[in-house]
Amino acid sequence: MSSLSSPTATCASSSNMFSWKIPLEDWTKLSEGQNLCLEFESMVPPDGKKILWTLQIYPKGIIFCNLIKGIIGEQRKNVQVCLEFEKDDYYDNDEDIPPFQIETAHRIRKSCETRPMDMSLSKCQSLWGIHSSVFKESSCYWLGEGESYPVNSVEEMDVDGFITFELKMKTYVATKLQLTFTGSKQEFVNNFGKFHQEAGDVMIVCGGREFSCHKLLLSSQSPVFKAMFEGDSKENKEGRVDIADCT
Numbered sequence: 001m002s003s004l005s006s007p008t009a010t011c012a013s014s015s016n017m018f019s020w021k022i023p024l025e026d027w028t029k030l031s032e033g034q035n036l037c038l039e040f041e042s043m044v045p046p047d048g049k050k051i052l053w054t055l056q057i058y059p060k061g062i063i064f065c066n067l068i069k070g071i072i073g074e075q076r077k078n079v080q081v082c083l084e085f086e087k088d089d090y091y092d093n094d095e096d097i098p099p100f101q102i103e104t105a106h107r108i109r110k111s112c113e114t115r116p117m118d119m120s121l122s123k124c125q126s127l128w129g130i131h132s133s134v135f136k137e138s139s140c141y142w143l144g145e146g147e148s149y150p151v152n153s154v155e156e157m158d159v160d161g162f163i164t165f166e167l168k169m170k171t172y173v174a175t176k177l178q179l180t181f182t183g184s185k186q187e188f189v190n191n192f193g194k195f196h197q198e199a200g201d202v203m204i205v206c207g208g209r210e211f212s213c214h215k216l217l218l219s220s221q222s223p224v225f226k227a228m229f230e231g232d233s234k235e236n237k238e239g240r241v242d243i244a245d246c247t
Contacts, residue, residue: 051086
């Protein structure tokens with residue numbers, strides 16, 4: 001695999017366009033949940049530090065356990081892309097990560113494509129800017145979750161045995177995002193953000209695995225769970241939901 005980059009950067013912002021030519025054989029041989037790793041560098045404001053990022057591309061998709069939405073074993077049969085930031089290699093602790101914002105867009109270039117990528121028109125764009133504070137909780141962030149390429153549709157887009165994957169990323173200074181301001185509303189947001197870390201009041205059992213969940217969150221996102229936990233059901237009494245089929 002090869003990569004081409006053309007960065008134009010200042011300490012206030014950077015705009016980068018990256019392109020990788022991936023052998024079709026490397027793309028097609030992967031199974032669901034397996035990924036390709038593509039590395040690239042970009043400058044991060046405000047001091048213009050050059051850091052290394054990794055794109056994790058899942059050509060056959062991946063299965064998510066999205067308990068917040070009340071979905072167990074959600075199967076995403078689209079090409080999935082994750083942006084990874086190895087923060088520990090550059091910053092001693094999370095508080096050292098400066099406040100910056102990222103906008104991304106990616107595409108698999110068609111053989112007939114001659115236009116440069118327009119971030120505003122890309123179906124695989126980050127709909128909202130990604131604030132650097134998200135990397136304090138996790139080093140990975142999933143890109144373009146709204147739409148993506150269906151699995152097995154990409155193989156037809158090769159040119160001479162290669163698939164061209166393109167990424168455009170803009171990085172610029174942002175205000176410091178903190179959820180520690182005084183006030184009842186902000187306190188509620190902070191406490192709610194920590195809610196998922198506490199032990200739940202219902203156990204979801206699916207595919208031989210157990211997930212500790214909260215009835216309140218499940219009910220707020222799923223009418224099925226809402227009816228189950230509001231009624232005199234066995235699941236509500238025992239605090240256990242067995243799901244036999246998660247396909």
